[in-house]
Every structure is written in structure tokens, then in C-alpha cells.
């Protein structure tokens with residue numbers, strides 16, 4: 226993997242790499258890229274992540290390399306809201322922003338002698354010099370060897386680092402958990418104007434500024450333009466011109482009125498962004514969506530296909546490696562991530578861990594929408610069999626909050642004295658931490674955590690060794706149909722029903738494999754993965770399973786119990 230990353234940087238190409246969890250992707254990517262940096266093939270590296278946990282993994286890998294003698298300056302960019310020392314990041318007139326340019330020189334000089342500028346080091350330096358830590362991070366990133374940050378800073382036209390990503394540069398990109406990039410890019414490149422939000426802001430502005438104020442009138446004009454459009458759900462391949470002209474006018478004039486209410490300021494920014502997206506509206510990559518609400522319509526300029534944009538962004542940098550544990554099928558991901566150029570490479574690495582450490586079983590239970598109520602008991606029995614076979618921590622993963630909650634309640638009703646926890650829709654950072662801490666090493670009694678597929682606990686958490694002994698995955702994870710997803714399907718559809726797979730099957734499977742990937746994290750990890758759904762027996766799903774999995778069918782509970790018993794007995798024997 227390190228070699229593939231190095232060559233991508235050397236050849237100014239992209240490498241798409243699929244490698245199982247726990248084999249050291251972060252270190253391999255950094256190692257290859259640092260070699261390329263050392264040889265001058267790239268001038269700076271950007272380790273791009275979709276989640277904060279990914280940033281920490283990169284920081285830790287660099288720490289280990291530094292301990293081995295590597296001299297490299299890294300900066301981690303932390304989101305403004307998280308690093309701001311004030312209760313609310315309200316920047317207008319902020320004491321740390323006023324006079325920033327007069328005071329930053331000393332701080333940046335000091336920063337040059339610090340090897341690792343993570344959030345804590347930046348915060349300390351910023352407070353010492355009374356500077357905005359976020360601005361200081363951005364400034365310090367300009368001279369760093371490695372910048373660790375969210376995808377946004379490289380790909381989002383609104384916030385990307387202009388020095389490196391507005392024009393051609395020799396930056397090397399390492400895109401961690403690259404399976405997320407297409408969806409994230411779609412969000413970054415789309416724009417939305419909500420009639421309901423505009424109406425609410427107009428009422429707010431009328432209260433503060435008076436009914437006849439220029440801002441209220443201007444908002445009224447825009448609302449009239451929205452109102453004039455028939456409230457019918459539509460997907461258009463051309464712009465709704467009357468609305469777009471009204472937004473353009475609003476964006477220009479509202480800016481001149483210099484609003485101060487933060488929510489109105491934000492709305493004006495959004496309108497400006499809407500006007501910008503409208504300017505570059507490309508019918509091959511965009512759809513204009515009219516979505517009727519209760520009283521007003523919403524208009525979305527929806528980027529249905531960000532691949533062209535991503536391809537261009539990748540071609541503007543010195544080289545890129547995009548890696549993840551779940552990029553199957555690779556041709557599909559190469560296409561949607563814009564990494565399918567002639568010079569681009571694909572690499573699929575097998576697991577180096579002993580195959581017998583994972584027991585993967587397919588359980589044919591009908592768990593589609595109409596069957597869920599009826600099979601709730603069967604699903605609960607399977608989960609309990611898994612947790613009862615050996616004391617340990619287990620995940621029970623469901624495709625939606627509603628289904629998860631229903632199953633959790635049912636399970637608790639059946640076995641009120643079992644140790645069970647359940648994910649909640651809005652959890653604070655502290656609540657998430659407390660949830661993770663429940664996964665104690667080598668527990669005496671089993672714990673079952675009910676979580677949502679694609680959520681924070683089913684992806685992106687690291688529970689090595691005996692902190693996780695198994696995962697029951699209920700359903701194939703396919704996302705709920707929505708207006709946008711159906712359009713995606715239609716757009717990608719071809720004679721082979723490729724559209725359905727691209728819009729539903731692959732994103733679903735990705736969530737399943739991400740959750741399953743929590744189970745085996747090291748070469749000594751052992752664990753169980755139960756795939757609970759009739760559809761796993763279909764040839765399509767069989768073909769998409771990781772090559773290092775030996776998935777076996779189990780039809781009866783007695784057989785399941787026996788397989789689990791044998792698996793853990795064998796593990797125990799080997800441990801002795």
C-alpha cells in the first residue's frame with residue numbers, strides 16, 4: 226500500500242485502495258506519502274478525513290514515526306466551533322480577531338519550531354498571543370509538511386484552502402475512508418433555498434427592524450418569487466429562471482444592507498452560494514428540485530453527480546491516494562470518486578489476519594419493512610444467542626432508528642436483566658464517550674449495544690481485542706427511498722439495473738461492511754458477524770462479500786448455537 230501511495234504521488238495520479246480494517250492503512254498511506262514528500266514529488270501532504278476519529282489516527286501514526294526519528298511538522302485543522310475559546314463563535318468584533326494581523330507574526334514564528342500543532346497546541350499558542358485559534362491554524366497550515374483536516378478544506382468550494390486548492394498545486398492528498406467522499410461532495414456542491422425558513426426570518430426581521438424595512442421588503446420579493454411557482458414536486462434539468470433571478474437580486478442587495486442578525490447573515494450567505502451554484506449549473510451533474518412544503522416550496526440545486534468535479538479537483542493536485550475498507554465494487558467507486566483516469570491505479574489488499582478468527586454466518590430471516598413486526602422475536606433470539614455464547618460486548622446494528630428502537634424495546638421486554646444500551650438520535654460528545662466506555666475489556670457479563678448502521682458507533686469507532694466480540698447486522702443496510710435517491714437511481718439506471726445498485730445496494734453494503742469491520746481489528750482479535758436478512762443469499766450479495774470472509778449459511782437456532790459454541794471453544798483451546 227505504501228508503494229502504491231508513493232507511486233501515485235510520483236506519477237501525479239490517483240490510487241484507489243481497498244484494504245481491511247486494522248491492517249495499518251493510516252501508517253501505510255502516510256509512510257508512502259512522506260517518502261514522496263522527502264523526494265520532492267509533492268510539496269505538502271493533506272490527510273483528509275470524514276470524522277474526528279480519523280484525524281486522531283493520523284496524529285497517532287505521525288507520533289509513532291516521530292518517535293522513530295521522523296522530523297515533520299504537522300497541523301491539525303479543528304472546526305471553528307470546536308476550537309473557538311468563546312461560548313459562541315460570533316466573530317464580528319471578536320477580541321481575538323481585532324488586531325489579529327498585528328499580533329500573528331510572533332505566534333507563527335513560534336509555531337515554526339513546534340512539530341505537532343494539534344488542537345491543544347494551537348489553542349495554547351493562540352491564547353498566549355491573544356489570537357483567534359482558528360485563523361492561526363489556517364495560517365500555520367500554509368507552512369506545514371502535513372495538514373490533517375476534514376475533506377471540506379480540500380474539496381468544498383466555500384471553505385477549501387485557497388493556496389492549495391483554488392488553482393493547480395503540488396499538494397499530495399490522502400483521503401481516508403474514501404467511501405464517504407462522494408456523498409460529502411454532493412452535499413458540498415449543492416445549494417438550497419427554503420421558503421419556510423425565509424418566511425420565518427422575514428417575520429423575525431419585521432419584529433426587529435419594522436415591517437417596512439428594506440430587508441423585510443427584499444425578503445418579501447423573494448418569497449413572492451417562490452410563491453409564484455406551482456407547489457408540485459419536480460426534478461428539472463434546467464434552472465427555474467424566475468426564482469434564480471430573484472435569488473441573485475436578493476443576494477446582491479441584501480449584502481449591501483449589511484445585516485447583523487446572525488441567522489439573517491447566514492441566510493444571505495446561503496443565497497449567495499445558491500446564486501454561485503446556479504451560475505455553474507451543469508445539467509449533466511445537477512438537477513433543480515422543487516419540493517413543496519406545508520406553505521412554501523423549497524428549491525434545491527442538487528448535485529446528483531459530483532464525479533466530474535472530484536476528477537477535476539484530483540487532477541489539480543500533485544497526487545492522491547483514496548483508501549477505505551469498503552470500496553466494493555472498485556470500478557463503481559473509481560467512477561464516482563473521479564479516480565478512473567488512465568494513469569490511475571486500483572489496489573485491493575487481502576486481510577493478513579487468520580481467516581479462522583472470524584465466524585461469519587448468514588441467517589435467512591425476512592426483515593423487510595412489511596415483515597419486521599412479525600420477525601422481531603426471531604431477530605431478538607439470534608442476537609441473544611450471539612451474546613449468550615460467550616461473555617463479551619456485542620453490536621446489534623439496524624438500518625433505522627425506528628427499527629432499532631423497536632427491537633431494543635422488544636429485547637428488553639423479553640430479557641429485562643440483560644445488559645443492553647441503545648444509541649440515541651442526538652448524542653452529545655460526552656454521551657457518545659460514555660456509550661463507548663461501556664465497551665469494557667474482557668467483561669464478565671455480555672453487553673449488547675443497539676446501534677444504527679452508518680451511524681457513529683457502527684463506523685469510525687475502534688474497539689480492538691476483547692472490547693468487541695461480535696456484530697449482528699440486521700438487513701442489507703439499503704437506505705430509505707427518498708426523492709433524491711430515486712432520482713439518483715433513475716439517472717444511473719441502465720439495462721443492467723446499475724442505477725438501483727449504485728443508489729441502494731452499494732451504499733447499503735458499505736454500511737454493513739463498515740459495521741462488520743469493527744469486529745476484527747488486530748491479528749489476535751476473534752469475533753462473530755451475523756448477517757440477518759434473506760437477501761444475503763442472493764448471488765449479488767455473495768459476490769460482494771470481502772474475499773477473506775468465509776460466510777456460511779445457518780438456518781436453525783440450534784445450528785447457530787452449535788456453531789457459536791464450537792467457535793468460542795476452539796478459540797479458548799488456542800488461547801490455552
Ligand code: SF4
Pocket residue numbers: 305309310311313314315316317319320321322356357358359360
Ligand atoms: S474570531 Fe475566532 S475566537 Fe473570535 S469568535 Fe470567531 S472563531 Fe472564536
